[in-house]
Amino acid sequence: MAIYKQAEVVRQNQSPAFDAIHAPRTPTPFSGIYRCEACGFEIVSSEDHPLPALHRQHPANLPIQWRLVVYAN
Ligand SMILES: [Zn+2]
Incomplete structure (x- = not known):
């Protein structure tokens, strides 16, 4: 599970982007x-780079299937 300290720098969002597999x-x-x-298992991936196989x-x-947990804005 992703972990953070400063709640003021992270906010919840209901975008369907978080539902896509x-x-x-x-x-x-x-x-x-x-x-x-x-x-x-969690990974960090940059936009347009292939998700790990x-x-x-x-x-x-x-099967490995990836879902977005935290969007880096
Ligand atoms: Zn896995």
Whole structure:
């Protein structure tokens, strides 16, 4: 789970961008923190860079799918 200290520099937002699921190797739609839907592992990815196809500690029997957790504005 993403962790922060200063609540005044982060705000909640209901954008559908946080609901979309992204396949590995697709271009990152928005720079920020992404979470693997299968196992909860989090990564940082920059806009237009491919989302990772692999990450450490991912269970081999489940597909990696990425969801935006924190948008870097
Ligand atoms: Zn995973």
